[in-house]
Amino acid sequence: MMQHLTSNHPNIHHLIDKLCVVIPMKSPTRSKQRLVGSLSDSSRESLSLTLFQNTLAFFKRHFPMLDVLVVSESLDVLSLAQSYETNTLFDDGSKGLNGALDFACDWVKQSGYDSQLIVPSDIAVLDYQEITSLIAAINEAQVVIAVAKDGGTNALLTSPPDAIDFQYGYESASAHKTNALNNRLVCRSLHFDNLALDIDHSEDLQMAVIRQPKRFKAWKEPSLLPIKEHHYA
Numbered sequence: 001m002m003q004h005l006t007s008n009h010p011n012i013h014h015l016i017d018k019l020c021v022v023i024p025m026k027s028p029t030r031s032k033q034r035l036v037g038s039l040s041d042s043s044r045e046s047l048s049l050t051l052f053q054n055t056l057a058f059f060k061r062h063f064p065m066l067d068v069l070v071v072s073e074s075l076d077v078l079s080l081a082q083s084y085e086t087n088t089l090f091d092d093g094s095k096g097l098n099g100a101l102d103f104a105c106d107w108v109k110q111s112g113y114d115s116q117l118i119v120p121s122d123i124a125v126l127d128y129q130e131i132t133s134l135i136a137a138i139n140e141a142q143v144v145i146a147v148a149k150d151g152g153t154n155a156l157l158t159s160p161p162d163a164i165d166f167q168y169g170y171e172s173a174s175a176h177k178t179n180a181l182n183n184r185l186v187c188r189s190l191h192f193d194n195l196a197l198d199i200d201h202s203e204d205l206q207m208a209v210i211r212q213p214k215r216f217k218a219w220k221e222p223s224l225l226p227i228k229e230h231h232y233a
Helices: 010-018 041-062 073-081 096-110 128-139 170-181 202-209 213-220
Strands: 017-023 065-071 087-090 115-118 143-147 155-159 188-192
Touching: 010 155, 017 041, 017 073, 017 096, 041 073, 065 073, 065 096, 073 087, 087 096, 096 115, 115 128, 128 143, 128 155, 128 188, 143 170, 155 170, 170 188
Parallel strands: 017 065, 017 115, 065 087, 143 188
Antiparallel strands: 115 155, 143 155
């Protein structure tokens, strides 16, 4: 059954118009490099695009009232994002993920949003209740971190959007928390079962197959072609 944020979480009604969801996305041909030994190039590209489309479809279905911005170095990715009625921003990728997020944050601030939610494009299973709980936490903190299984950051909610510097990379959840505390901001670190799982390594894909076998089994069966295989730049 389709759920909508407004009907089940009245305590975040006032956030909806002032929150922007930011989804960074690499060119699919450069994505999932840690799976090189496990998947073919075309399978990695297909997996990357399928995860991205799942993310776009999730927010369009469950959070249609939230504005979404996709930032990418790929014009084909941006075109795909526009088909889901998102805002798009081209970044050449020269400054890496943190540079792309700085650029996106400038757009978010200039567009008048009070808060920003960064969600990666490769979460295996997005869960409605987890995302609404994450958003609701901004009522109690200026920085909210959804911690990844490896200590990274799998979602980052900030109010204002530039409350802290973006420090994605090794142990980024700890780095973001330290940054917030050094700036004397209230910070909450949250641990969610589904939001903790992004697909970077073969064991992540194995876990995704266990949780969503119909969706991910194709990438674990060498004899099968990936589902919805596309070829974008």
